[in-house]
Amino acid sequence: xxxxxxxxxxxxxxxxxxxxxxxxxxxxxxxxxxxxxxxxxxxxxxxxxxxxxxxxxxxxxxxxxxxxxxxxxxxxxxxxxxxxxxxxxxxxxxxxxxxxxxxxxxxxxxxxxxxxxxxxxxxxxxxxxxxxxxxxxxxxxxxxxxxxxxxxxxxxxxxx
Numbered sequence: 001x002x003x004x005x006x007x008x009x010x011x012x013x014x015x016x017x018x019x020x021x022x023x024x025x026x027x028x029x030x031x032x033x034x035x036x037x038x039x040x041x042x043x044x045x046x047x048x049x050x051x052x053x054x055x056x057x058x059x060x061x062x063x064x065x066x067x068x069x070x071x072x073x074x075x076x077x078x079x080x081x082x083x084x085x086x087x088x089x090x091x092x093x094x095x096x097x098x099x100x101x102x103x104x105x106x107x108x109x110x111x112x113x114x115x116x117x118x119x120x121x122x123x124x125x126x127x128x129x130x131x132x133x134x135x136x137x138x139x140x141x142x143x144x145x146x147x148x149x150x151x152x153x154x155x156x157x158x159x160x
Contacts, residue, residue: 014041076107
């Protein structure tokens with residue numbers, strides 16, 4: 001989905017997302033998802049980390065999870081926030097990427113054997129050209145965008 005940017009970015013920001021998951025895990029074990037955010041454009045960007053894997057913790061349901069076609073409920077924390085600070089932003093240089101690891105078993109019940117489908121729903125709350133402004137950006141000037149990421153699947157098996 002395209003977003004309008006009032007800070008010098010085109011409607012389609014040059015960000016790409018990739019997600020990896022193990023193909024199989026034993027019931028009761030961590031399920032590590034690896035999210036990679038890449039800036040494929042020619043300019044450095046500032047990205048607000050809030051409610052994304054790059055925040056380093058689960059503070060929002062940035063994925064939807066199904067097991068054998070049945071939706072699972074997110075049981076992690078949801079954070080209410082004031083204005084962001086400079087430390088809440090990630091500077092991503094042109095051509096650079098960053099990776100985040102998160103354990104899907106923390107906010108979702110993954111104990112049932114079966115095939116799980118994880119659909120990322122990452123919404124970047126603020127993205128802007130690092131040359132035009134310095135973070136933090138006031139909330140009324142945020143330029144949000146949905147970050148398309150491909151879904152992943154994995155199988156949970158009963159340990160022997």
